[in-house]
Amino acid sequence: MTTPRYAYLGPAGTFTEAALRQVAGPDEATYLPQTDVASALAAVRSGEADYAVVAIESTVEGGVTATLDSLAGGEPLVILREMLVPVQFTLAAAPGVRLADVRRVSAHPHAWVQCRRWLAAHLPGAVHVPATSNTAPAALIAEGGPLPFDAALVPPPAVSTYGLEVLAHDVADNATAVTRFVVVGHPGSVPERTGADKTTLVVHLPDNEAGALLAMLEQFAARGVNLSRIESRPIGDALGRYSFSIDAEGHITDERVGEAIMGLHRRCPYVRYLGSYPRADELEPTVHVGTADADFVGARDWLRALRDGSAT
Template identity: 40%
Template sequence: MSRVGYLGPKGTFTEMAAEEYRGTVAEYIPYCDIKVLVKAVVDEKIDRAVVPIENSLQGAVTLTLDLLLKYDLKIVDEVIIPITHSLLAADVVTDLDDLDHVVSHPQALAQCRAFIDEHLNCNVHTADSTADAIKRVAKAGPNWAAIGNYHAADYYDLSVLRNDIQDNEENWTRFVVLAKEDSPQTGDDKTSIICSPRDDHPGALYEILKEFAQREINLTRIESRPARKMIGDYIFFIDFEGHRSEENIQLALSNVEEIVAWIKLLGSYPQAEIQAD
């Protein structure tokens, strides 16, 4: 039975993702900061942490990538859910023209920009999370509204004024579950690594990728991040199909290790099933 932490407060999309986690959960614990959440696993205050890692519209969650680089934790599962935004306000609000303020997380505001511009004549404010925005609106006057998860309306006694206000219907977020231990092979797995080329020379990235290509290992994601050293120095986050214990993957990783400055195995874990809303 695991204690599972997630990016809170209650009512966030990360809470929804945590509830889709396939492990046996004894308790869900909200944290209001990703760094504190991840550190709680490192310090064994919780057993698992559910954190966002990428969005289909806005790309990688760079803070999560940086924390994966910093701490010795393993990805043991992943969850992919659709992101649908709603406009929430007090029960007494019935007309959009009654609103003077709208608040949400910057990503949610960006994903609903067309709706805001077309339908709301409001001052726009930012919050640490969509659920935090909803909590603020619950305590504010009736001229405030929040953009976020419609499931959160029940937590904070608010009404949903509009559903599905996001600009793009194909909006998905991938979450990963972090733990100290690794995950066993299931037969339908994915592996994640971080590596850094030994030096900057023509074909450096190709030399890494060919080790996977020539063994017909399917890469599902490549993300580059500055190494925070000299301009032009990068590290690469790579996801690919298969488990670290498979012979062809062991050989690929062994060969990659010989040609890079360093490599870190982030874990092998079951591939996510797409969760329809």
């Protein structure tokens, strides 16, 4: 069998790689590190990779816009699985650097946001030097030579991988921070329903229509489908035009979810299905009275009987 190829945000040691290892170890797959999320998804679209592992949501910043925007357009891709990774950082530097020496800190923008209160308390006035990933500055430190920063916020495993010196452990404003990652691939067979699933969609609203957002949300509410995430993103073609990125509880083969998606298709000008897949936390949704599969099937059978005159 051909070894599956996974594109992910590299270099080695990132939280994305930690998420990838939950799916397939390095002896089971070919790891293809990329410089950013867009490149990882582009590798799947071009055929360079079979799958991509990318961050999609964090408890600190919400949706990862680079992922949401890339999935919302272009050649269709779907989410096949999700993984959860706890996130804390280590402040590290080249051997010989002291905490008192640090004036410039390299960090991925998401890492900086998740640690800014800690940095303000321990390194007041420190300047942020943006990095393309959480381990990119660690790799630069390991290469030696002049650096545009004094220290870096990196995942704890990167310390030993790149031979860094620890200046501070457990750097984070939120000790329980978690990032949600997803495996993305080409459309095909939908993963089997588990009973604890999630369905992701992108939906555009009709233009200049009062109550359009309410009408869209009613497609879910009327069928008992809870939304675990909804975020607006600019469509990009004009000011004031937004799409909605949505995570709905349930699987597309659930009657209530399928009915809601059909309602969106009737009501909204653009609906992109981004997959139904098992929830990483395995939480099953609450199914309210009248919204179980049997309720929808029974109601259709009753209507059919009314139409053919066999019921009153």
